[in-house]
Amino acid sequence: MKKEDCFYLGTVAKTHGLKGEVTLKVDADDPSAYLEMKHFFLEINKVLTPFFVEKIKMNGDKFFIAIQDVKTIEAAQHLVGKQAYLPLEMLPKLSGKQFYFHEIVGFTVVDTEKGELGPVAEVLEYPTQAILQVMKGKKEILIPILDQVIQNVDRDKKILTITAPEGLIDMYLQ
Numbered sequence: 001m002k003k004e005d006c007f008y009l010g011t012v013a014k015t016h017g018l019k020g021e022v023t024l025k026v027d028a029d030d031p032s033a034y035l036e037m038k039h040f041f042l043e044i045n046k047v048l049t050p051f052f053v054e055k056i057k058m059n060g061d062k063f064f065i066a067i068q069d070v071k072t073i074e075a076a077q078h079l080v081g082k083q084a085y086l087p088l089e090m091l092p093k094l095s096g097k098q099f100y101f102h103e104i105v106g107f108t109v110v111d112t113e114k115g116e117l118g119p120v121a122e123v124l125e126y127p128t129q130a131i132l133q134v135m136k137g138k139k140e141i142l143i144p145i146l147d148q149v150i151q152n153v154d155r156d157k158k159i160l161t162i163t164a165p166e167g168l169i170d171m172y173l174q
Helices: 073-077 168-173
Strands: 006-016 021-026 039-044 047-059 062-067 083-087 108-111 115-125 130-136 139-144 150-154 159-162
Touching: 006 039, 006 062, 006 073, 115 139, 139 168
Parallel strands: 108 159
Antiparallel strands: 006 021, 006 083, 021 062, 039 047, 039 083, 047 062, 108 115, 115 130, 130 139, 150 159
């Protein structure tokens, strides 16, 4: 499994108990969506390595996981700090104006005033806000990802309709 075919689920925070269980700190809006997972991948030496779940319990944003073939606290200790991943197909489907950042890369951005702007080249994540990086020819346009900006996500046609703040598009195209 390649990392680009997966999404980040969380990090093994610590061991749990004395029988090789681990505590996985889950980085998801709804951790319960992943309670039925049968396996996950941990990044070990830059390689995604599969681990199979024997038992899983949830407490808030933490999973307590018993992993097949990890039976001692010493074995579990080697997993602490490792990042956990799941295949992209395990992401819950979103609808309406909700989207995953990786999902919209390549979508055509259409502004309600200015028309077609170009494809989403990348989603830039900053501490305070995420930004669409749109390429119109060789010109870069940066558009904030805000509820009032995103108007529609057409997954079938791969079109992201926006209403950019007044003057924003013109600023980039001059």
